[in-house]
Amino acid sequence: MVRRLLLGCSAVGNSLVERVAEGSEDLLAVTDDAGWASTLRDRNVATVEADPTDPSSFPERAAVVLVASDDPARNVAAASAARDRYPDAMIVAHVGTAPTAEQVDALESVADRVVDPVEAVATRVRDAVGLDELDSGTDHAFDRSAISTRPPGATERPPRLIRTIRGLSGPLLVVAHDNPDPDAIASAVGLARIAESVGVSADPCYGGEIAHQENRAMVNLLDLSLSTVDGIDLESYGGIALVDHSRAGINDSLPEGTPVDVVIDHHPPRGPVEGTFVDVRPDAGATSTLIEEYLSRLGIDPDRALATALLYGIRIDTRDFTREVSIPDFEAAASLTPHVDESTLDRVESPSVSPETLRVLATAIGRRDVRGSTVASCVGEITDRDALAQAADRLLDLEGIAVTFVYGYMDGVIYGSARARGTDLDVGELLRDALAQAGSAGGHANMAGAQVPFGILETVAEDESLADVVEEFVAGRFFEALSESSAPPTGTTPEAIDADFPE
Numbered sequence: 001m002v003r004r005l006l007l008g009c010s011a012v013g014n015s016l017v018e019r020v021a022e023g024s025e026d027l028l029a030v031t032d033d034a035g036w037a038s039t040l041r042d043r044n045v046a047t048v049e050a051d052p053t054d055p056s057s058f059p060e061r062a063a064v065v066l067v068a069s070d071d072p073a074r075n076v077a078a079a080s081a082a083r084d085r086y087p088d089a090m091i092v093a094h095v096g097t098a099p100t101a102e103q104v105d106a107l108e109s110v111a112d113r114v115v116d117p118v119e120a121v122a123t124r125v126r127d128a129v130g131l132d133e134l135d136s137g138t139d140h141a142f143d144r145s146a147i148s149t150r151p152p153g154a155t156e157r158p159p160r161l162i163r164t165i166r167g168l169s170g171p172l173l174v175v176a177h178d179n180p181d182p183d184a185i186a187s188a189v190g191l192a193r194i195a196e197s198v199g200v201s202a203d204p205c206y207g208g209e210i211a212h213q214e215n216r217a218m219v220n221l222l223d224l225s226l227s228t229v230d231g232i233d234l235e236s237y238g239g240i241a242l243v244d245h246s247r248a249g250i251n252d253s254l255p256e257g258t259p260v261d262v263v264i265d266h267h268p269p270r271g272p273v274e275g276t277f278v279d280v281r282p283d284a285g286a287t288s289t290l291i292e293e294y295l296s297r298l299g300i301d302p303d304r305a306l307a308t309a310l311l312y313g314i315r316i317d318t319r320d321f322t323r324e325v326s327i328p329d330f331e332a333a334a335s336l337t338p339h340v341d342e343s344t345l346d347r348v349e350s351p352s353v354s355p356e357t358l359r360v361l362a363t364a365i366g367r368r369d370v371r372g373s374t375v376a377s378c379v380g381e382i383t384d385r386d387a388l389a390q391a392a393d394r395l396l397d398l399e400g401i402a403v404t405f406v407y408g409y410m411d412g413v414i415y416g417s418a419r420a421r422g423t424d425l426d427v428g429e430l431l432r433d434a435l436a437q438a439g440s441a442g443g444h445a446n447m448a449g450a451q452v453p454f455g456i457l458e459t460v461a462e463d464e465s466l467a468d469v470v471e472e473f474v475a476g477r478f479f480e481a482l483s484e485s486s487a488p489p490t491g492t493t494p495e496a497i498d499a500d501f502p503e
Helices: 011-017 034-042 072-085 101-110 118-129 157-166 182-197 213-221 287-297 304-317 327-339 342-349 355-366 386-395 427-435 466-484 494-498
Strands: 004-007 027-031 046-049 064-067 090-094 113-115 172-176 202-206 239-243 262-265 277-280 368-371 374-381 403-410 413-420 440-443 447-453
Touching: 004 072, 011 034, 027 034, 034 046, 064 072, 072 090, 072 101, 090 101, 090 157, 101 113, 157 182, 157 262, 157 277, 157 287, 172 182, 182 202, 182 213, 182 239, 182 262, 182 287, 182 304, 213 304, 213 342, 262 287, 287 304, 287 327, 304 327, 304 342, 355 368, 355 374, 355 386, 355 403, 368 466, 374 386, 374 466, 386 403, 386 413, 403 427, 403 466, 413 427, 413 466, 427 440, 427 447, 427 466
Parallel strands: 004 027, 004 064, 027 046, 064 090, 090 113, 172 202, 172 239, 239 262, 262 277, 374 403
Antiparallel strands: 368 374, 403 413, 413 447, 440 447
């Protein structure tokens, strides 16, 4: 099957073909230039000597179409014919020599990427369609499996995403999950940038609040523009995208069941995921990694603020590449690094610590319940949910500890944050087993969270504190689920932990 179709040939097409192994079976060239046709055939490239603007000479299918003539008018005609024939294909078009403004506009209206000038075209085309520096002697050039370490489907996703966005009847609302972390914030801004690159206006937004001091510093120092979901008229948008979560009304402020057009997430789905375009990859360490991949594949250079935000999102979700990390995370970070504002990133990573965060950490230490290599702690009433995650991360640094769980309550809801390291235990499954029936819980093997409404717990006896009731309820379920786990963590004794935090 033809996967890449070259329409017209010139120095651009020739430069591209030089990167292709002789005899590649998934590349077809269509050109009516007898000289170029002869040159291509000498390299054993399948070539049809015909008009590249005539769709009757096109193959039945093509995933990527490269328009590479020197004639701007013919490039416009060829790109238009290719768009009609292959509505879901990625079309990368060279502007040709001395194009008019009208010709450039015409190309931009049908192509996913328009490249110029000639000197940069070959490199930009390879970037846009996912070609890395390949060994021209291998028999697998142009085979997706030989292109870097991108997962199967990486080449097909960009044109499908762009096609979905272009098909919207109005602007795109990009929704991060409630109380967004850096990964969700950066991903929302990044997807909005992708939509705007193809002429579709987009508004990134979130529900709840940005409470964590590092998250606030990221938004303020990078001057990232996001709106809150409250007060937004959903009817004024032509489509809705979810980033860093996958179900409307579940951990976001949208009405449950809201129709969704685009979903991009790296968390394992815990229910059916619906959308015109869905890209959920649990193997990735961060949704920002997926957004960077789209930017790279589409040839969109992120500005310094967006690049910095995406890199920070990857670093936070992978805990500086030590947790749930994958090869694409490293590749995305390497691609973003040249564009990053390092001085601003340093300021984002070292904000002042709020008194609430210090109080929660101190309480977590003082009320710790250590059993084997697991520590759980109820910190009582809180004002900042993100402080729980910071405390859970900090307690995981204790020698001999493999699993941490810190929980507290605010506004009638119990919130918990769990972490794991150096164990086969899946804390996402652990929290689901312990608390999903009473509320909602889940996450990754090494990082998870839970939310449980108070319900009858709020009606406590006069001689009992609410914190004690919450601790009895949550700790009982947590440790019971832990004891029933097929892979309980192992570690040192509580005495070893007490040595780190003496009374």
